[in-house]
Structure formats: C-alpha cells, structure tokens
Amino acid sequence: MKSLTALVLNLTLLMISLVARAELTIEITQGMDNPTAIAVVPFAWQSAGSAPTDIAAVVDGDLNRSGQFTPVGRSDMLGLPSTQAEVYYRDWRAIEAEYLVIGRVSVAGQMRIEYELFDVLRQNKVHAGAVTGPVGEARMLAHQVSDAIYEKLTGIRGAFATRLLYVSVTRVPGANDYFRLTLADSDGARPIVLLESREPVLAPSWSPDGKQIAYVSFETNRPAIYRQDLATGQREQLTNFKGLNSSPAWSPDGKTMAMVLSKDGSPDIYLMDLASKRLTRVTRHYAIDTEPAWMPDGKALLFTSDRGGRPQIYRYNLQSGNTERVTFEGTYNARARVAQDGRNVVMVHQQNGSFHIALLDLVTNRVQVLTSTQLDESPSIAPNGSMVLYGTKYAEQGILAAVSVDGGVKFRLPAREGDVREPAWSPYMSR
C-alpha cells in the first residue's frame, strides 16, 4: 500500500472535458394535483449586446420540475414588466397567476441578477433579492434565484443550485462498452465528462463539501477506489486490494471513507482514515456486507447484508459496535441512502418480482413504495430531502428518473444518447 497512498495519477489522458454526449432531457410525468400558478417574466437585459442566458427560462424550468408549481406560458402574459412600477396585478389575476417573478440582469465584470417576487392575490411584494457571480456561471446564478423563490413559497430550502454525478454508457456489442463519469447541473444541463474508460466505472459519491468525488474504476482490469478533486482534476487511487474495492461513502465530517473490501475473505465494511490511509474493519461476517451509508450525525452506518439469507438493511452503531436489522418488510431491501433529517431512508425494495424505490421511515418503520417501474435502482436523495433521483429502464434504455418523497411528483431525465445510471445528487454547494 505504501506506493499507493501517495499515488496521484496524471489525468491528461483520462480526464477529458468532452462536450455533452449524454445530455439529459426532462419529461415531467406526474405533478401535484393543485400546483401553484407562477408567472416568471423574461428578465430585462441591461447591458450591451444580447443576454447570454435566458435566466427566467431556467427559473421556470426549476419551479416546473419541482411539481409544486405550474409556470404561466410567456404567450399568455399580457405584459412583460421588469420593475415594480410596471406591474399591474389585474393583468396577472386575469390569467390566474398566483405569483409573479420579475427581474433584471446586467454584466459589469460579474453578472448581477436582481429579482422580485409578488403575491398577485394579496397584491404585495413578497421578496426581493440579488445574486452575483461569473458570467460563465449564469445558469448556476439562475438556480440560486430559483432556490430563494422556492424557499420563500414553500418554507423548504431549494436544491436547484446543486449538481449531479452519473455514469453514462455507450453500448458496443461484441466489444467493451464506453463508460463515462459525468458531472452536470441539477437540471441535467452543462454536462462535463470527468472520466472516460472502456472498463466499468461505478459508485460515484460526493465529499460532504461538494469539492471532491469518489468512485470505483476498473481501468487497471480490477476494481479500485479513486478520489478526485473537482477544481484541480487531481486524482488519487485510494485502494488496490485483492477482491472487491467498492461503495466509497464519505463520512459527514469528510475525514473518513466507508468502503467495501473482500481482501479478508468475504465482502465487509471498512473505514479508511483519509489522512493516514489507515483501515478499520467494521463488519466481520461470512455473508455479503455492502453498500454502506452514513447517518447524518456520523455515529452510525446503514448497510446491506444477506446474513439473514436475503439482502436486508442493517444499522451499525460506531460507538457501541452493535449491529441491528432495520428492514423486515419484503425479501429484498438494499442500498440505503439517508436524508439529512436522519429519519427518511430511500432504498431499493423488491415487490412481486420487481425492484422499486421505497421510502423507509426510521421512526415509524413504515415502508412506502414510491415508484411503479420494474428495474429501479441507485436512489439518491436531494440535500433538502424533497426529491429522489434514481436509475431505471425505459424503452430498454437506462435512464434517470425522479420522484418526490411523498410520491406525488415524477419526472424522467432520459439521455439523448446511450444509457445513464447511478445518479449521485451533490450536497449544497458552498457559496
């Protein structure tokens, strides 16, 4: 291991910032029964030339995707105000908009977006704000506007200004497929390929500060865990043990990585101290122990084990060293991910032969099946706990799909080309 601990690989050949071969599109398949009608007026451009990004369209898309809002079409708008003085509430009441968003965009070195939110029925301004940042990050700034509006109207922090990791695959029948580890905005826009390989790439995960990622790559013809810094592209191979090297999961404090190794016989959970690379073995069982997930307080891990005969979720308490079984409903419960509230758990749950995404409430132990397709897997929960992204199959193609934790809102994010799988929703990005 000595030669590996400091092995930082040069990525000039591997890290290719390719343009979007696996760009995602969005198809909303189910919204809430009574979504709130909101009109997002095109933001006024106040600098020379023409606007580089349609900020209002990004905000519109975000609110629409939440399923809790139904945006008003631009062609239905009776006016296009960009200041409060230009707002006539009767114009918006006439087209049954409940809320109205207007804004202004200017660039002087940095891009500045000012926006205002109005309650049409009460005829008052609910909120006004501004965001500033690099012109190249215009879409991210727009997502920050969406976050603020969403929080003001729902009381829940928005998670639009976040990012996704996923694996996309181009099939090559009779030869090795192409695997691409891709980073994109939460709406699937601006995809960047971080790693391209003819060998499998899987299990992408985020550091808690959103600055690093970890994944498993078979590029040496064997599985190994790597971590990569998103700003510098610098990469480090963390493991190269005989057998499985999989399921990297960062602890909430970012200092420890839980992982699965089978170097001592059967797959078990280990903890790696990332500073010293020292390993601590957590589980010792001849059965399969895999898919560790941290509780948000960092004091316990959930994991999948078939020690009872079938895969079920177990909880390991890091302080007491005790292990207890968590799931009892159904013959297959696996790959848990825990929401920030420490109560909602999303997992893969088998029912009547099909694999669905289910929500487990750790307090009541109630299991609620959220999806109805057959091969659903790899659930990843938004940092605000509102939506779950997962991988599924649609028309024989691997696609990403999303469902709200109450099951009420659903949308699909199919790729324009190839299969997509294993979404990993980032934490809130530090601003």
Add this chain to the structure above:
Amino acid sequence: MKHLPVAGKFITVLFTAAFLVACSGSDAKKEDEAAAAAAAAAAAASASAARAAQEAATQQQSLDDAAAAVGNVFYFDFDSSNLRSDAIEALNAHIAALQGTERSVRLEGHTDERGTREYNLALGERRANTVRDYMVANGIASSRIETVSYGEERPIAYGSGESNWSQNRRVELK
C-alpha cells in the same frame, strides 16, 4: 504432470550410454563397438524422448481441444452461486487441460441486471469464488487463479427478461 517422467527416462538412457562408453575395455575394436552402441543408444533415446514429448504435446492438445469444445463460460441459476451440473462437466474439462501445464487463469464473475449494482458485484465475486474453490479442490493451485467480479456491468445480452438474464449470470474463464 506427464512431461517430468518423460524427461527422467531420457536422462537415464543417456547415463547408461555414457557409462557403457566409460567402462569399455582397451581394445580398439571394442571401443569402436562401444562408441557405436552408445551413439545408437543416444540416438534411440533422443528419438524416444522426442516421441514421448510429441505424445505429451498431442495429449495436451486433445485436452485443450476438449476444454475449448465445452466453452469457457459457466452459467448460474437466478440469485445462486451454486455450480450447475453442466458447469461442473465443463469445468472438469478445463481442470484436466490445466493439470498438465503451469498456465494461470482469470475467473470473471457476472450477474444479471436485477438487484442493486454493489450487491451484484459481491454476488459476482461469490460465483467466481465458487468456481475457484472447485478448481482448487481438484488440484489446481490457488496461486494460479485470479478472480474478479464485474457484477452486472458487463452483460452479454443487453435486453431484459429471462432469455437475456440467463446469458448474463455467468463466470468466464480466461
């Protein structure tokens, strides 16, 4: 295991020939006769060794052919890592072919697409280990066997349904 006795016999014959040469009397005629006999014996020994080596090679070739005929893919039932009877038969042919050589093999475990990816990685490893354990129990040193699991990442058949899934639940010997 077969080439070692053959080499042994060859060396014995050579020693015998050399001994005859060394122990022959001072008579020139006898010396010539002895030399001729030794030469003949050496020629015969070398011919016999070549024949034996040829036979061994032919025998190994037929074992290799038999192993190639059964294919290098062993299939498994759903959610199982138990060796099926057809897999055991095929494996036996490979074990027979490996026993006469020092060749190393790589066992790659695979699963179908059902269930979670990481659990399937572990299941693929369990399958590869089952094949490895059977080979070790039948005389192939574990140091000659490498195992790796690809889980569901490397399907043979991309579609869904049992007709595709059954092709993907496998261990490949390489």
